[in-house]
Amino acid sequence: MKRHLISAADLTRDDALLILDTAEELAHIAERPIKKLPTLRGRTVVNLFFEDSTRTRISFEAAAKRLSADVINFSAKGSSVSKGESLKDTALTLQAMGADAVVIRHNASGAPHTLANSGWLRGSVVNAGDGTHEHPTQALLDAFTMRRRLNAGKGDLEGRRITIVGDVLHSRVARSNVLLLATLGAEVTLVAPPTLLPIGIETWPCEVSYDLDAVLAKSDAVMMLRVQRERMNASYFPTEREYSRRYGLDEKRMAALPEHAIVMHPGPMNRGMEIAADVADSPRSTIVEQVTNGVSVRMAVLYLLLGGSEPAITTSEETAK
Amino acid sequence: MSTYLIRNAKVLGGDAQDVLVSDGRVAGLGTGLTAPEGAQVIEADGHVLLPGLVDLHTHLREPGREDAETVETGTRAAALGGFTAVHAMANTDPVADTAGVVEQVWRLGQQAGRCDVHPVGAVTVGLAGERLAELGAMHESAANVKVFSDDGKCVHDAVLMRRALEYVKAFDGVVAQHAQEPRLTEGAQMNEGTVSGVLGLRGWPAVAEEAIIARDVLLAAHVGSRLHVCHVSTAGSVEIIRWAKSKGWDVTAEVTPHHLLLTDELVRTYDPVYKVNPPLRTAEDVTALREGLADGTIDAVATDHAPHPSEDKDCEWAVAAMGMLGLETALSIVQQTMVDTGLLDWAGVADRMSVRPARIGRLDGHGRAVAVGEPANLVLVDPSARRTVEPSELASRSGNTPYAGMELPGRVVATFLRGVPTVIDGKLA
Numbered sequence: 001m002k003r004h005l006i007s008a009a010d011l012t013r014d015d016a017l018l019i020l021d022t023a024e025e026l027a028h029i030a031e032r033p034i035k036k037l038p039t040l041r042g043r044t045v046v047n048l049f050f051e052d053s054t055r056t057r058i059s060f061e062a063a064a065k066r067l068s069a070d071v072i073n074f075s076a077k078g079s080s081v082s083k084g085e086s087l088k089d090t091a092l093t094l095q096a097m098g099a100d101a102v103v104i105r106h107n108a109s110g111a112p113h114t115l116a117n118s119g120w121l122r123g124s125v126v127n128a129g130d131g132t133h134e135h136p137t138q139a140l141l142d143a144f145t146m147r148r149r150l151n152a153g154k155g156d157l158e159g160r161r162i163t164i165v166g167d168v169l170h171s172r173v174a175r176s177n178v179l180l181l182a183t184l185g186a187e188v189t190l191v192a193p194p195t196l197l198p199i200g201i202e203t204w205p206c207e208v209s210y211d212l213d214a215v216l217a218k219s220d221a222v223m224m225l226r227v228q229r230e231r232m233n234a235s236y237f238p239t240e241r242e243y244s245r246r247y248g249l250d251e252k253r254m255a256a257l258p259e260h261a262i263v264m265h266p267g268p269m270n271r272g273m274e275i276a277a278d279v280a281d282s283p284r285s286t287i288v289e290q291v292t293n294g295v296s297v298r299m300a301v302l303y304l305l306l307g308g309s310e311p312a313i314t315t316s317e318e319t320a321k
Numbered sequence: 322m323s324t325y326l327i328r329n330a331k332v333l334g335g336d337a338q339d340v341l342v343s344d345g346r347v348a349g350l351g352t353g354l355t356a357p358e359g360a361q362v363i364e365a366d367g368h369v370l371l372p373g374l375v376d377l378h379t380h381l382r383e384p385g386r387e388d389a390e391t392v393e394t395g396t397r398a399a400a401l402g403g404f405t406a407v408h409a410m411a412n413t414d415p416v417a418d419t420a421g422v423v424e425q426v427w428r429l430g431q432q433a434g435r436c437d438v439h440p441v442g443a444v445t446v447g448l449a450g451e452r453l454a455e456l457g458a459m460h461e462s463a464a465n466v467k468v469f470s471d472d473g474k475c476v477h478d479a480v481l482m483r484r485a486l487e488y489v490k491a492f493d494g495v496v497a498q499h500a501q502e503p504r505l506t507e508g509a510q511m512n513e514g515t516v517s518g519v520l521g522l523r524g525w526p527a528v529a530e531e532a533i534i535a536r537d538v539l540l541a542a543h544v545g546s547r548l549h550v551c552h553v554s555t556a557g558s559v560e561i562i563r564w565a566k567s568k569g570w571d572v573t574a575e576v577t578p579h580h581l582l583l584t585d586e587l588v589r590t591y592d593p594v595y596k597v598n599p600p601l602r603t604a605e606d607v608t609a610l611r612e613g614l615a616d617g618t619i620d621a622v623a624t625d626h627a628p629h630p631s632e633d634k635d636c637e638w639a640v641a642a643m644g645m646l647g648l649e650t651a652l653s654i655v656q657q658t659m660v661d662t663g664l665l666d667w668a669g670v671a672d673r674m675s676v677r678p679a680r681i682g683r684l685d686g687h688g689r690a691v692a693v694g695e696p697a698n699l700v701l702v703d704p705s706a707r708r709t710v711e712p713s714e715l716a717s718r719s720g721n722t723p724y725a726g727m728e729l730p731g732r733v734v735a736t737f738l739r740g741v742p743t744v745i746d747g748k749l750a
């Protein structure tokens with residue numbers, strides 16, 4: 001595995017499977033009374049968040065703490081991020097503090113890439129979502145969830161048909177998912193109004209459709225992306241009502257899915273917009289599971305990046321030497 | 322004033338000749354010339370002699386951003402790049418929108434003395450695109466401004482653009498348009514295409530440039546004015562300009578060295594040294610720009626030399642400043658992309674980097690033939706030399722060159738400004 005996790009494209013099939021398998025093992029400790037492992041004792045993980053995302057930060061924090069790492073939360077929002085030197089200065093500070101891994105969330109696409117390649121710090125960089133670029137751990141937890149529900153938690157996703165619906169243009173989740181799912185052998189179809197698809201999408205390793213109803217019947221999983229209501233004001237679509245009528249997942253559409261198919265959402269949801277409340281709360285919905293799985297997957301990523309040369313899990317508490 | 326005999330120089334790349342420079346002019350031309358008493362002899366060893374280069378598009382940053390560049394450092398860089406005249410863009414602080422500011426820049430250029438500095442006047446007050454600046458006053462000032470541009474911003478209001486085109490006719494001025502439709506490029510970070518889609522960076526579509534150029538050539542034709550198009554960057558723009566020229570309209574255009582070489586694939590590094598406006602485009606655009614420059618559709622190479630201090634580039638892409646250095650590498654890039662590829666000979670380089678830009682800027686003393694009696698604005702180039710670009714060795718105050726570490730062909734050996742060497746042996750005289 002590479003030293004940093006910036007893009008889902010950084011992961012080979014073997015890397016991805018190693019992360020998913022490790023996460024699967026780690027998931028079991030969540031079922032124990034003592035959820036903590038000593039694996040990363042003495043290591044420092046910094047959560048560097050330039051953008052508010054309590055859910056992602058808490059997920060990484062829980063992951064690091066369950067591995068016994070020291071966690072520093074560094075919220076840079078509100079500081080002078082309009083000028084770029086704050087990223088550099090912050091990085092130099094974190095380097096001085098001896099950060100072994102920096103989990104970064106940033107509103108600028110490419111900021112984690114810059115942080116990892118600038119020479120400003122020596123630790124591993126984990127992209128926790130950058131602008132409209134990527135969110136690779138989200139894609140990993142999504143793949144983990146699909147594998148559990150569709151493949152009994154084993155192997156890759158060869159031949160599985162995954163439909164991703166919504167604002168692909170502005171979605172880092174979609175970008176990372178397309179890349180990772182292609183690596184894992186899944187067949188991805190993106191569904192969106194043409195205004196919400198980026199130029200050059202024909203070069204992506206996926207299919208594209210403007211018609212949600214045409215693809216539902218052959219989908220093993222449908223992932224609904226959050227659509228910000230403000231997009232309406234920039235004329236990406238005429239009205240909320242028209243959007244949800246053409247691209248929203250309601251009960252009628254859910255009924256068109258195969259029996260085994262699951263419904264996913266990376267959250268936070270706009271209930272009634274891209275997803276009907278009843279659909280979000282249905283047994284097919286994996287939305288709550290995705291949150292739980294996020295911790296296991298992030299534990300696996302931190303463990304593997306920080307080069308745990310020992311097995312992540314030993315049979316008992318004896319590694320707590 | 323000293324006398325120089327340049328021996329064995331290939332004038333415009335032709336046969337080797339001796340060139341005698343005296344009293345600021347070319348005083349003799351031929352083979353086997355003898356050096357007059359007291360003359361300094363420069364052995365050209367078959368290097369290429371061209372008329373001094375003229376840049377229609379330079380950002381010298383003074384007044385206002387002396388931390389990035391000054392007239393002094395920028396003209397050093399210009400001389401080292403083989404330039405004898407540069408046009409200093411108006412987007413300074415304060416903006417060069419009054420006679421006072423353009424005269425200040427003009428005087429700073431005179432004081433620096435290494436290269437003529439011709440200030441460009443802003444088209445609109447404060448580059449705000451709302452009302453015309455005092456174009457006539459800037460023209461009548463000591464700076465004698467003939468090129469007007471809101472560069473950095475587009476004169477996007479069609480009526481204002483029309484009026485500007487018309488108004489400057491009174492004194493044979495020209496409006497140089499930075500063609501960028503503002504609504505289509507709000508928050509734009511890079512060329513819109515396959516790469517921007519993957520990187521999640523807001524796109525700057527080719528159509529935003531082409532739509533403005535199409536409108537402007539039609540406006541210029543309608544009112545019978547001259548139009549100059551800054552930094553053409555797309556294949557479609559070349560097509561529109563080719564069409565406008567085929568109609569006989571008085572439209573000229575420039576291309577930057579970086580758009581002749583670099584593509585948006587480089588943005589995959591997220592290295593802000595590649596962030597520039599207009600953005601780096603695709604390989605197909607590069608090919609079309611080279612062809613357009615070769616067939617004369619594009620009249621001139623202009624550097625768009627845009628120095629930025631390291632703190633504006635040593636950061637994440639989204640907040641980085643747009644622009645890259647160009648003066649000290651322009652001739653090498655043109656050699657690599659146009660001469661070494663066989664698209665242009667050295668006479669063609671002289672035409673596109675000196676003769677035509679001087680004509681567009683109406684600079685009488687520049688872009689002249691290398692002939693007896695003409696002003697001795699000259700540059701001697703060694704095309705066989707190779708050099709590796711090292712930012713810290715550049716004369717510019719800033720280091721934001723996209724060619725750092727690249728080995729480029731050609732080296733400016735000497736530059737003469739009205740018979741006085743500004744560069745000798747590749748170093749400032």
Ligand SMILES: [Zn+2]
Nearest residue numbers: 472473499551
């Ligand atoms: Zn410009």
Ligand SMILES: [Zn+2]
Nearest residue numbers: 410472473625
């Ligand atoms: Zn410019």
